[in-house]
Amino acid sequence: MAQRAMGPSDKVTLNNGTSIPCLGLGVYQLGRGRATENAVNWALEAGYRHVDTASMYGNENEVGAALKRAFAAGLVRREDVFVTTKLWNTDHGYDEALRGFDASLQQLGLDQIDLFLLHWPVPERRLQSWRALEHIIGEGRCRTIGVSNYMVHHLEELMSRAKVPPAVNQIELHPWCQQRDVVKYCEAHGIAVVAYSPLAKGTKLRDQRLATIAHEVRRTPAQILLRWSLQKHFITIPKSAKRERIIENAAIFDFALNAEQMAALDHLNEERHVTWDPRDEL
Secondary structure (H helix, E strand, C coil), X not given: CHHHCCCCCCEEECCCCCEEECECEECCCXXXXXXXXXXXXXXHHCCCCEEECCHHHCCHHHHHHHHHHHHHHCCCXXXXXXXXXXXXXXXXXXXXXXXXXXXXXXXXXCCCEEEEEECCCCCCCHHHHHHHHHHHHHHCCEEEEEEECCCHHHHHHHHHHCCCCXXXXXXXXXXXXXXXXXXXXXXXXXXXXXXXXXXXXXCCXXXXXXXXXXXXXXXXXXXXXXXXXXXXXXXXXXXXXXXXXXXXHHCCCCCCCCHHHHHHHHCCCCCCCCCCCCCCCC
């Protein structure tokens, strides 16, 4: 799929039949106000049809406002935009998760959320929260449910109890943090993998091995990282508040990395997290 993709709106079919665009805009740390609204608008103009936010980011309202204006202006239709948000740790538990979902839905100003995730595998309460998500999807107010930062033992626990399996697992993924055991488990169980921090927060953009490949294909290091992610069949959600970077990040569908280049990037793995590390979470 990834090597045949022709644009940022190209989609992957999830295990419940819902389709999700393979490239999305992440809005973590963009905050409240115009920065988030501008980023969403620029992304939609550049062809993105997937926006990823979370209660913890504090900008669901801004995402919703930007989408509302885009719908009103005819830039996009609601049915063409895939919106993801997430339940934060303080809202875990059955009743708490229901209230958390309601709050996100209200902040976004939408009638339906496309994908709602458990942001973190909170001990002792995550299974109660998952029951709440199963209830929500049964009501039709959410199209798809999934998890984030779940390691293999978290997934095994959930799969043994869930009536509705998670459609996605969103985890940190880039060549220096490949989490191959988690990816392998997800692939074996039909759980799509969403890669967050695919640019490693910019910490490796000057890596000489990356620069060599970028020079070979005449692309930027960031574009190489995102292309690697797509060719690994991950859904990828790079974050940026800059218009030129948002456009650059979407210009990854008219070239491909060859087998040697992919192998070179695969060999960079250090299991080095640049964000949260959930491996020791019980």
